[in-house]
Amino acid sequence: MMDGAAASGDFVQSLARGLAVIRAFDAEHAELTLSDVARRADMTRAAARRFLLTLESLGYVASDARVFRLTPRVLELGFSYLSSLSLPEIVQPHLEALSREVDESVSAAVLDGVDVVYVARVPTRRIMSVRITIGTRFPAYATSMGRVLLAGLGEGEADAALAASDLSPLTERTITEPAALRSELDRVRAQGWSLVDGELEPGLRSIAAPLHGRDGRVVAALNVSTSATRDSVEHVREAYLGPLLQTAAAIDAELRLV
């Protein structure tokens, strides 16, 4: 945070800390006491209390005896982004159709720095150890959608993104050598899709294709994910690549119209 705004005195600390209070809540911490919030947002109880009372008076937090929880109004913040993006609305019906066709979970994601961020998803069964929702982030270098998105950047920007990534082995199979990743991105760029086998999480296989904006640049990625116990790598390619590429082409055609 010690960038321009912070250094120049333009940084509004109260805003940063208030947002940290909102982020203190999650699936495992849906209801928090004042002390919980203070600890999780790394501030004093007095400060946490002022932020919670402010959020409560704005309608973003509700309290009940000693516990606080977020209200549905918080959705307005995240969805001011989603509603500004026509992408989720365009891809959603295509995701539904593709998921029906392949009977597997399908997702769409965009790149944000070195991460992929899910913007639309049709889950069929839970195969990841973590719950994936809209807004979930994963490191781009270890995921099929991430590789498609990095490949779409062009070499210079892709190299910069890899250099900024913490290339850690998430499983035994994760490619972490920059040179190996660069040649994998070259391959993905040339063939137009990416298949990742157990590099993000053991037993998780996924295949992704890029989505293009009107100017031909890669704006998002689409994937089908499955489990290694159900589908071999060969089956993933043979059964899912065709429907995936057809769906991507149908979405691209619509994205050219917006």
Added chain:
Amino acid sequence: MMDGAAASGDFVQSLARGLAVIRAFDAEHAELTLSDVARRADMTRAAARRFLLTLESLGYVASDARVFRLTPRVLELGFSYLSSLSLPEIVQPHLEALSREVDESVSAAVLDGVDVVYVARVPTRRIMSVRITIGTRFPAYATSMGRVLLAGLGEGEADAALAASDLSPLTERTITEPAALRSELDRVRAQGWSLVDGELEPGLRSIAAPLHGRDGRVVAALNVSTSATRDSVEHVREAYLGPLLQTAAAIDAELRLV
């Protein structure tokens, strides 16, 4: 905002104004200049600049020459709520199946004050004049999901919610008389579902059923919506009520397990 927090000096104005800057962005205003933000969030350009720079240094805003836009990181704020709620994850596969069966858009919503707020949705075609996404709000009194949710409150709380609502005629058909609404809520409570015909928007018909938590209280509502040009009121009831109630019962069974 002149409630406890504001009156006692505990209100953090900078947090409120920073959140207003985030909300200044929406579908029609995805990219804003500094002046746009200042005008839409009702603050000086100098203040808008400090908030935008702070949000940019936190990764919630990106800028490009003269324009600012939100980044996908903003989703983390809204989804700290959604991920704290197991409801969307539980209902989503049921919504998919119901939408497939009836070939219409289906949604789930919760009550927040006098509004319904969408928490899950499977759209099939666009029939509303406004785009509905997760986080979209409508006045509860004029919607099928709202009536199911208000009926679930019990009479005292439902009366209070009606008293707090701005009961305006959104179409020629909207019921706005408190006595008429109360008797409609009695009917909905007794029959266990609600059908609303063109009261929110002309030509929009929807039928909703309640979802119950482990303690038997109504926690959310589920609906099927369609257009008057496609389906008569009789067809909505005959074709959709059965699948709707079956889906609601299946979701209730799962909600009892969480």
